[in-house]
Amino acid sequence: MTRNPGLPFDAAAIEALHVDDSEIERDIAAFTAHPLPEGRERANWLLEAIACMDLTTLAGDDTPERVEQLCARARAPLPPTLLQALGLAPGMLKTGAVCVYHAMIAPALTALAGSDIPVAAVSAGFPAGLSPLSTRIAEVTESAAAGAAEIDIVIQRRHALSGDWRTLYDEVRAFREAAGQAHVKAILATGELGTATRIARASLVCIMAGADFIKTSTGMEKVNATLPAGLVMLRIIRDHATRTGIRIGFKPAGGIASADQALAWLMLVRQELGEEWLTPDLFRFGASRLLDDVERHLEAHVAA
Ligand SMILES: O=C[C@H](O)COP(=O)(O)O
Numbered sequence: 001m002t003r004n005p006g007l008p009f010d011a012a013a014i015e016a017l018h019v020d021d022s023e024i025e026r027d028i029a030a031f032t033a034h035p036l037p038e039g040r041e042r043a044n045w046l047l048e049a050i051a052c053m054d055l056t057t058l059a060g061d062d063t064p065e066r067v068e069q070l071c072a073r074a075r076a077p078l079p080p081t082l083l084q085a086l087g088l089a090p091g092m093l094k095t096g097a098v099c100v101y102h103a104m105i106a107p108a109l110t111a112l113a114g115s116d117i118p119v120a121a122v123s124a125g126f127p128a129g130l131s132p133l134s135t136r137i138a139e140v141t142e143s144a145a146a147g148a149a150e151i152d153i154v155i156q157r158r159h160a161l162s163g164d165w166r167t168l169y170d171e172v173r174a175f176r177e178a179a180g181q182a183h184v185k186a187i188l189a190t191g192e193l194g195t196a197t198r199i200a201r202a203s204l205v206c207i208m209a210g211a212d213f214i215k216t217s218t219g220m221e222k223v224n225a226t227l228p229a230g231l232v233m234l235r236i237i238r239d240h241a242t243r244t245g246i247r248i249g250f251k252p253a254g255g256i257a258s259a260d261q262a263l264a265w266l267m268l269v270r271q272e273l274g275e276e277w278l279t280p281d282l283f284r285f286g287a288s289r290l291l292d293d294v295e296r297h298l299e300a301h302v303a304a
Pocket residue numbers: 056058099217218219220253254255256286287288289290
């Protein structure tokens with residue numbers, strides 16, 4: 001996975017960003033008019049969705065046993081018979097990562113020992129990001145020290161809502177430093193940011209501050225991952241890659257529970273960034289329920 005070195009804070013570049021909400025809605029309407037892949041192509045994309053999935057459990061009643069079961073599923077996401085029917089050898093398919101709260105990092109690491117599946121931990125006051133900055137930084141430090149290879153930090157929405165981009169930049173930069181060698185995914189909570197321009201600016205600020213990935217949502221907002229918000233983020237990632245040559249990852253998360261939703265996200269990323277972005281290094285789904293529906297659709301494909 002590539003590391004984002006970040007850029008110095010650039011107020012002028014942030015203020016210069018304006019995105020027309022109606023233009024985004026229009027572009028999404030045109031995109032959704034295209035049919036989704038069918039047949040074997042559809043099955044192949046669904047397998048890619050599994051490989052790019054951060055298989056997630058973020059519940060107050062999580063236990064080590066539940067996390068062990070999740071990790072077993074991350075190692076072997078589909079039943080052997082289905083895998084075989086799809087032409088894949090045992091062990092050829094795994095999820096991109098397992099995503100848990102800090103308290104579940106240790107059981108996840110134990111359950112994933114010997115595999116190369118990374119543990120991602122949500123952090124920085126997840127899901128609202130409203131605890132003191134020192135507490136949020138310490139949480140990131142502790143999760144990295146506990147062995148999380150990826151840290152999903154949430155931004156404090158009020159900085160974006162009030163246009164305090166410097167404070168947002170400084171905080172994400174501090175999380176980046178606290179994460180050490182771990183990769184940082186910055187969660188924007190786009191459903192709470194209100195406008196396309198704000199989503200674009202928050203995306204750019206997190207990228208400037210050194211986020212390796214930008215992620216739509218925590219899964220806990222009233223509005224989670226939406227295609228219009230995703231489109232805005234993808235275009236910021238594209239512009240950044242054009243200007244700097246640095247590839248930032250993208251993680252839609254929250255409410256993505258059906259195979260058709262997953263396919264739509266994959267096709268949107270392919271349209272905006274190209275197929276080279278559709279690898280676990282640059283693209284992840286954050287999802288707690290998606291795998292069940294993807295499995296059902298693959299079973300139906302094999303049975304057809
Ligand atoms: O980061 C991942 C999200 O919390 C997952 O949301 P979900 O439970 O709606 O799939």
